[in-house]
Amino acid sequence: MSYPDYHTHTSRCGHAVGNPLQYVEVALAKRLSGIGIADHIPLLPEPDPEIAMGLCELGDYVAEVTSLKARFPGYVLLGAEADYRPGTIAEVRELLAEHPFDYVIGSVHHLGTWGIDDERQIEEYSGRDIDDVYSEYFELVGDAAESGAFDIMGHLDLAKKFGYRPSRSLATEMETLVARVARAGVLVEINTAGLRKPVREAYPSVTLLGLLREYRVPITFGSDAHKPEEVGADFDRAAALARTAGYSEYTALVESGTVARARTVIRALDPRGE
Ligand code: ZN
Ligand code: FE
Ligand code: FE
Numbered sequence: 001m002s003y004p005d006y007h008t009h010t011s012r013c014g015h016a017v018g019n020p021l022q023y024v025e026v027a028l029a030k031r032l033s034g035i036g037i038a039d040h041i042p043l044l045p046e047p048d049p050e051i052a053m054g055l056c057e058l059g060d061y062v063a064e065v066t067s068l069k070a071r072f073p074g075y076v077l078l079g080a081e082a083d084y085r086p087g088t089i090a091e092v093r094e095l096l097a098e099h100p101f102d103y104v105i106g107s108v109h110h111l112g113t114w115g116i117d118d119e120r121q122i123e124e125y126s127g128r129d130i131d132d133v134y135s136e137y138f139e140l141v142g143d144a145a146e147s148g149a150f151d152i153m154g155h156l157d158l159a160k161k162f163g164y165r166p167s168r169s170l171a172t173e174m175e176t177l178v179a180r181v182a183r184a185g186v187l188v189e190i191n192t193a194g195l196r197k198p199v200r201e202a203y204p205s206v207t208l209l210g211l212l213r214e215y216r217v218p219i220t221f222g223s224d225a226h227k228p229e230e231v232g233a234d235f236d237r238a239a240a241l242a243r244t245a246g247y248s249e250y251t252a253l254v255e256s257g258t259v260a261r262a263r264t265v266i267r268a269l270d271p272r273g274e
Contacts, residue, residue: 003239004034004252005232006079006152007105007189007222012053012061013040016226020065024076026231034252035231037065038079038105038222041095044088051115052083062099069255077102077253077262081154084108084144093149102262103253105189105222106150108140108158117161131166134159135173142180151253151261152187152220155194155203163198174208182215187251187264190242192234193224202234202241209245218251218264239269 008023009016020037027035039061040052047054053061065078078099082092084106096104111133115121125133137159145153156177181188191203204212212219219242223233242250248269253262 001031001033003221003235005032005223006036006220007038008225010039012057014050018228020068022228023231024068026228030232032232034075036077036079038081041080041082043083044091079103081105081107085110089147100259102255103151105152105154106144107154111136117158125164130164134166134170138173138177142177145181145184145186152189155191157204160199161197178211178215182217187218187220188212189220189222190238191222191224192238195234206245213246220251
């Protein structure tokens, strides 16, 4: 049995394919120990149908995943991936409070109005100081962690997605981020989607992960699947990365049985391989 996958999308977000049941079926077929559906909840302040579901779809999304939870008790969780953008956090909090999410992944995708992982806006990198892009990104992720709105921090170093690398180590910026994340008491995911992107590397890097380990930050696994067949993708490599960084444990989520967010349970990483 393999690790649970807490980061999966569905066709509702406008740039993924498949319905929640199809994702659950792949998780079962791959013998994952659980799956959370965590689609992009509506983007604020302005909606974007290619980035996230519309406001009118959120209720249907919650109902659909909730019915899967009843059909596969203890196996499926209702999650969400929510954007952290300064200025919208109060509204995001309200939106999240309206539904019984088991967990919420907090992700930074924007520096101001620029969607840094958006292929439609990739040219923006050539006009930017890449060191600044990274440090601004890390600062926002720290702000997101401290907001208290999220349970898991998504793709901690997404700025590397297209292969743009900083000119220096950014060790100070990274340590500041990790200290903030540790103090906030949030989980951090090992997200294997980076392996499928130009950077060909999971988020976060082994350097960041080593720091997270030093600060005792617990980890989860997420494929960031945008197709059902990507569920659980490269989890053997993610576990190997975790072990390389010094981890021997990961965190699983268990439904609390109330409207509160899921409980966390510490589980051992397989010491050999997957
Ligand atoms: Zn997406
Ligand atoms: Fe994301
Ligand atoms: Fe995602």
